[in-house]
Amino acid sequence: xxxxxxxxxxxxxxxxxxxxxxxxxxxxxxxxxxxxxxxxxxxxxxxxxxxxxxxxxxxxxxxxxxxxxxxxxxxxxxxxxxxxxxxxxxxxxxxxxxxxxxxxxxxxxxxxxxxxxxxxxxxxxxxxxx
Amino acid sequence: xxxxxxxxxxxxxxxxxxxxxxxxxxxxxxxxxxxxxxxxxxxxxxxxxxxxxxxxxxxxxxxxxxxxxxxxxxxxxxxxxxxxxxxxxxxxxxxxxxxxxxxxxxxxxxxxxxxxxxxxxxxxxxxxxx
DNA sequence: TAGTATATACGAATCGTTTCGTATACAATA
DNA sequence: TATTGTATACGAAACGATTCGTATATACTA
Numbered sequence: 001x002x003x004x005x006x007x008x009x010x011x012x013x014x015x016x017x018x019x020x021x022x023x024x025x026x027x028x029x030x031x032x033x034x035x036x037x038x039x040x041x042x043x044x045x046x047x048x049x050x051x052x053x054x055x056x057x058x059x060x061x062x063x064x065x066x067x068x069x070x071x072x073x074x075x076x077x078x079x080x081x082x083x084x085x086x087x088x089x090x091x092x093x094x095x096x097x098x099x100x101x102x103x104x105x106x107x108x109x110x111x112x113x114x115x116x117x118x119x120x121x122x123x124x125x126x127x128x129x130x
Numbered sequence: 131x132x133x134x135x136x137x138x139x140x141x142x143x144x145x146x147x148x149x150x151x152x153x154x155x156x157x158x159x160x161x162x163x164x165x166x167x168x169x170x171x172x173x174x175x176x177x178x179x180x181x182x183x184x185x186x187x188x189x190x191x192x193x194x195x196x197x198x199x200x201x202x203x204x205x206x207x208x209x210x211x212x213x214x215x216x217x218x219x220x221x222x223x224x225x226x227x228x229x230x231x232x233x234x235x236x237x238x239x240x241x242x243x244x245x246x247x248x249x250x251x252x253x254x255x256x257x258x259x260x
Numbered sequence: 261t262a263g264t265a266t267a268t269a270c271g272a273a274t275c276g277t278t279t280c281g282t283a284t285a286c287a288a289t290a
Numbered sequence: 291t292a293t294t295g296t297a298t299a300c301g302a303a304a305c306g307a308t309t310c311g312t313a314t315a316t317a318c319t320a
Contacts, residue, residue, distance in 0.1 A: 008277065009220050026297085045279050047298070052277085066286065066297060081236055082231070083221045088237070090139050091213050093146060096150060096233050097243035099214070103226050103233075104250055107163055107218070112229035114251050120234055121244050121251075140309065156267085175309050177268070182307090196316060198269060 005082055007076060011053055014046070015079065018059070018072040025067050026050055135170065135204060135212055141183055144176070148189070148202040155197050156180055 007015060017032050018024060030046040050070055053059045062069040092099045104117075137145060147162050148154060160176040180200055183189045192199040222229045234247075 011277070012220050030201055041278095043296095044281080044298090048279075048280085048300095051299085063298090068298075077232070080221050080232060083217075084232060084236070087140075087213075087217050087221075090142050091210050091217075096237040096239050097247060100230055100247050101237075101250060102207070102210060102214060102241075103218075103230055104254065105142040106214070106249070109226050109230075109254070111255065114229075114255055117227060117230050117234070118248060119249050120231060121248050122262055124234065124239070125241065125244055140308070171308095172310055173266095174268090174311080178270095178310085179308075181269085193268090198268075 003077060005058075006086075007053075007058060007079065010049055011058060012079075012083075014050060014053065015058065015074070015076075018070065019076045023038055023062075023069045023071040025069060027067075029070070032033075135188075135209060136216075137183075137188060137209065137213075140179055141188060143181060143216075144183065145202055145204070145206075148200065149206045153192075153199045153201040155199060157197075175246065182187070
């Protein structure tokens, strides 16, 4: 065990792109990173990080062509869940409700989203009656 | 501006202790850190980190006695809010509802907490009728 | 007072992430 | 074929967080 999946913030940005876009080249990822940001990131920087992510098992790659194609090797929900768990413990000492209250209080949420969350709560309450 | 408050995980652990316990000495903090953990941390390590936190403005200290007393200089809710914002963007691309759903789905929440959250949602819905 | 325990200060080693310069390979083209 | 553009590979610098050894000051105690 002890298989800690713990992407850094930089790695997470790359994962977000791959989750959304699917298999991509380093250049595509790098372009998107530079689009969506204030600062600019050199091509070899992105390449290096993606190579390291590959070594860590976060990405897989097809190197049958000169231009390698990278794909996320980890599922979005799984990573989010792991990060959330960690964050919850680090910042809220594990109190999910405290986090939830602050989340809903501080951030704009659409009526639809609120309804969705409420529905989930209703369901949780039903399944756990006692 | 550009007054980024961004405690590291290690710093956050110390803040948690100070938030809970109030003003404390380095030794007290270090003891609690070692109590509540698997790994052990040297005294001078904790001292160093707290000194750095002091320089960053995260802590204030009373050095009128030989044994200095440290106090959290930042409010718990404020730090949590800033961290949550960052985390929400990094891991969920800003979708609070996605985070909320995963949070409530994955973690055990007591009926009381669920009720509390539902009450907040009701209130949010009332205040934002259209 | 001499010796021991405990405090802070300082500086350096280590570690992981991020960054990029440079070397090298390969492909397209003039 | 020689030039130019674009890949990957490699290595090292820079940076921040963490860790701790050691020096020094101070208090306690035998």
